[in-house]
Every structure is written in C-alpha cells, then in structure tokens.
Amino acid sequence: MFEVSVEQTFAAGHALRNYKGKCENVHGHNFRVQVTIQGERLDETGMLVDFIDVKTLMRAVIERLDHQFLNDVAPFDEKNPSAEKYRRIFSRADE
Secondary structure, rough: EEEEEEEEEEEEEEOOOOOOOHHOEEEEEEEEEEEEEEEOOOOOOOOOOHHHHHHHHHHHHHHOOOOEEHOOOOOOOOOOOOOOHHHHHOOOOOO
16 A cells, blocks of 8 residues: 655635634634545556645635635635545645
C-alpha cells in the first residue's frame, strides 16, 4: 500500500448555528487541510499521484474559502459550518 499526503492552509471565519457556547459567536481559524491518497499501484513514472494535481484540486476549494465568512459561502449558507462538513468538501473535490 502506498500513501501520499499534501497539506495546505487557509484562514476563515464562521459561527456555529444552534450551538450553545462561545463558538456560536463569529470567530476565525487558521485551518490546516491534509489530503491523503492511498493506492495499491504506482504509475509508469513510479508515482501514486502527482503532487501538482492534488495541490491544484485543493487550491480550487481553498480559494473559495480563504479569508471568507464561511456562513455566507455555499453550502455553509444553509448547512452548519462544522469541521465535519469541511472534510466532505475536500473529499469530493475531484467529482
């Protein structure tokens, strides 16, 4: 089994809806996103995946989120902007 990880960061603000505590107020984070890809085989160049391709997919998502109030950005304008929901966006970046 082969594994490749790529990490990038972005900054954004949000407020958790229907949450009782400090996080219901507007606040910000410096987010660190790590995408890990696993596979059984390497390609003809000896790579599992090209880092440039992974970074390009990640950048497309991060550019929409970086320095934004996430509650105003789809799908968080309707769904609670939780860490679990962020994961879903990055796991579907290539769809």
